[in-house]
Structures are given as structure tokens and as C-alpha cells.
Amino acid sequence: MRVLDVCRCGCDDPALTKPSKPRVRVYIDGQNLFRAAHRCFNDIDVPYANYDPIALARMATARITNAGLQGVHFYTGVPKANLATEVEGHDLTASSSAEKNLSNFWRNKLQHYSAKFSLFHRTERPLFYERQLQQRFGKIDSRWVGREKGIDVCLALDCVLGAVSDEFDVAIIFSQDNDLNEAVKSLRSVRGRIGRWIHIENVFPMPDTATVLSNQPGYTIDKTGLRGAFWRPFEREAYIACVDKYDFRPKFITGAPVEFTSSFEMVRHVARDCSRVPNQRQLIRYGQRFPPCPVCKEAVIWARYLVFRD
DSSP: OOOOSSOSSOTTOTTSOOOSSOEEEEEEEHHHHHHHHHHHSOTTTOSSSOBOHHHHHHHHHHTSTTOEEEEEEEEEEEOOTTHHHHSTTSOOHHHHHHHHHHHHHHHHHHHHHHHHOTTEEEEEEEOEEEEEEEEETTEEEEEEEEEOOSHHHHHHHHHHHHHHTTOOSEEEEEOOOGGGHHHHHHHHHHHHHHTOOOEEEEEEEOOOHHHHTTSOTTOOOOOOOOTTSEEEEEOHHHHHTTBOSSOOSOEEETTOBOOSOEEEEEEEESSSOOTTOOOOEEEEOTTSBOOOOTTTOOOEEEEESSSSOO
């Protein structure tokens, strides 16, 4: 992890006393973090939102001397699992299946961490859908596209209320959403009004030389953090150390019907391993069936690649 020398958050005011054991709360914008990591690192390392939010929070907390992690707050939009029944007059069979696939992934992941870690707090909001023209898989079509609404507002409010309620000494924000610049500004204002030491960190992915060369053309990498916060970028090695050991994506076996067009990747063989085959990815269209291993022709397990948006 790369550490910058200058503290941008202004917590080094001599009138403020730093506690000997700072209390830390971590705030993670799940989709913003995923998209940033996917752009910064190669898509072999980040094929979907495969990070462990608790591991990321502990990694960031460990960079602060004698700090104790008090809570991890995770925010994300979740696709609607019943999209077909909510938009009347449209044939949304394939779209609904795709959204249900994404919805199941996020609900499986969030339920796992909520049940396993008492310090994990999740905030999820259903996506807002609007009809848009898109160029997808080489052709232009009209489809319902889900957008997050209110996630940044929830994160900002929790940060500010936590500061006012004396719930932390250090706020660590995993997001590069410019809308959160106002949240940082408010935290600095709260610190000045109550006269208490509050440190504000912004943690985000930063590509190294090796991974920059492997990025897809046209991707824009944001190398700046939130204004008024201490920037703490991390590189590929740190991300790999925080990859989730569980894969919460819904799985499909060879021969099963394909319910929506998307990119899929081979996860593993059903009966045995085929060491000659690398991690296979391919576009499989609605109405087809999931194919076998291209080398040994045995049954394999498939999962959706890049599970938030194709």
C-alpha cells in the first residue's frame, strides 16, 4: 500500500488531542469500489465484486497506529428480482432473469457477512429502472437499465451522524464518488464545532505499472480521492490479499438452459479438474445451453462474469 506524507484532512491542528487508541468506522460504497478496482486492476483479478469488505476494512485500519475497528458500513444498490412483474406491457423474461441473478449474488454476499460479523452493517436500496438505448453485444437495442439512487446520501448521513454522536475518531471512506466531497466537508465542520480530533481517510484502488498496461482501452482511471480527506491509495497486491474466499454468484451446470445473454466464465469441473484449460470466458446467449469444457468435453460449472453491469 502506498502511503502519502501530507495529511489533507486537517486533523493535525495542535488544539485537537489525538486519542491514544482511535476508534475507526469504515464506510464502503460497494459498487463504486468494484468499478474502480475493475478499471485499475486486470479483469482476471477482479472478474466481479470479489472483495471481502471485512478484510478491506481491517487492512485500512491496520495502517493507523493503535486503532480499533468499531464497525464496517456497506452500501449498495440491489437489482430487483421480480422486474418482469413490475413493468407491465413489456416482455422482460430475459432481463428479469439477469436482474434476479445479480440480486441473488448481492443478497447472498450481504447475508453472509451480516450473519458472520457483528460489526458489519449493510444498507441496500433497490435500483431505479429506466428505459435506454444501448449498444450491447454489437447491436443497438432498448433495455431497462438499473441505476443506484440515494446510496451516497445514506453513506454521507451515516458519516456525519456518527461524528456528531461520537461513534468514531477515524472515518475511512471507500469511494471516489465526488458527491461525497460534501460529506467530508461536513465532517471537517463538525470537528471544528465540537473541538474533537477526527481523522478522515479516503481509500481507493491505484494501478501499478503492470496492471495499467492490461486495462481495456477506453477505461478512465480516477487517480484522485475526495477533497479534504487524507488519501490512502492501495495497489493490486493489497487487493489480492483481500479477495473473498467465497464465490456467492449463482452457478449453472453444463446443459442447463441459458436464461439471459451475458458473459460467463468457467468456475470448475463437476467431476474432475482439467489443468490444460485456463479460466475460460465466453458470451453465451439467451436460449442456448451452457457448454461443456472445450478440451475434455466434461461437465463444468459456469458463473456470470462481471456481475454488476455488462
